[in-house]
Amino acid sequence: MRFRVDPTVCEGYGTCADIAPEVFSLDPWGYAQAVPADVAPGAPEQDALRAEHECPVRAIRHYEPDAG
Numbered sequence: 151m152r153f154r155v156d157p158t159v160c161e162g163y164g165t166c167a168d169i170a171p172e173v174f175s176l177d178p179w180g181y182a183q184a185v186p187a188d189v190a191p192g193a194p195e196q197d198a199l200r201a202e203h204e205c206p207v208r209a210i211r212h213y214e215p216d217a218g
């Protein structure tokens with residue numbers, strides 16, 4: 151599973167980086183980006199899904215790379 155942040159929606163709240171710092175990082179302006187790699191199943195994936203759910207503006211989406 152991979153994650154992406156829509157940069158046109160992210161408001162830089164930083165919640166995602168607090169919840170799943172191994173997947174989401176903040177750029178110098180405080181906006182989030184997701185690692186461009188598969189997130190390991192288990193705790194990392196669960197944390198990232200929770201971050202997706204907790205994002206106040208719903209800027210995070212997950213997807214399966216094989217599914218396009």
Ligand code: SF4
Pocket residue numbers: 155159160161162163164165166167174180181182204205206207208209210
């Ligand atoms: S929680 Fe949402 S709005 Fe906040 S930095 Fe992450 S993606 Fe952006």
